[in-house]
Amino acid sequence: MMKRVFTAFLCVALTLAIGAIGAIGSAQAPAFYAELVRPDWAPPAKVFGPVWTTLYVLIGIALYLVWSRRTTSPSANSWLGLFAVQLAVNAVWSWLFFEWRLGLWAFVDCALLAVLVGVLVWRARPVSGVAALLLLPYLAWVSFATVLSWTMWQLNPALLG
Secondary structure (H helix, E strand, O other): OHHHHHHHHHHHHHHHHHHHHHHHHOOOHHHHHHHOOOOOOOOOHHHHHHHHHHHHHHHHHHHHHHHOOOOOOOOHHHHHHHHHHHHHHHHHHHHHHHHOOOHHHHHHHHHHHHHHHHHHHHHHOOOOHHHHHHHHHHHHHHHHHHHHHHHHHHHOOOOOO
8 A cells, every 4th residue: 555655746746847847948937927818818927837737637647547557547657658758848949939039939849848748648548547537637738838838839939939
């Protein structure tokens, strides 16, 4: 029992650590975000931290659920590989947008992430239906973020050129 709890903790900690890598790239995000022309439907800057923290916890639990079935489900191992790829793509977005101010590449990264998360959800279903459900808020948020990323790039060509 303690081994499972520890493994679940490590899975959540891993996703939060990757989130921290992205957070380093967005250290100046509040000031830069305030400079940007934003659509009316863009969330305030203070929303992003709590939303991403919640999502990373859900993602970490989903990771644990699939990880724990890696010896009994043939598709779990390939899912884990895809999970690692999407986590890396996730971490890069903040750097592209906030640190390097590359609007087009931030949008491309976010769109790729949305596709990867969609595939993760689909491929998690036979391994763990609960893991697939836990990833749905992530898919919804990343899909929203993709549209927001495109819109911000279009509205701010001088800042995100």
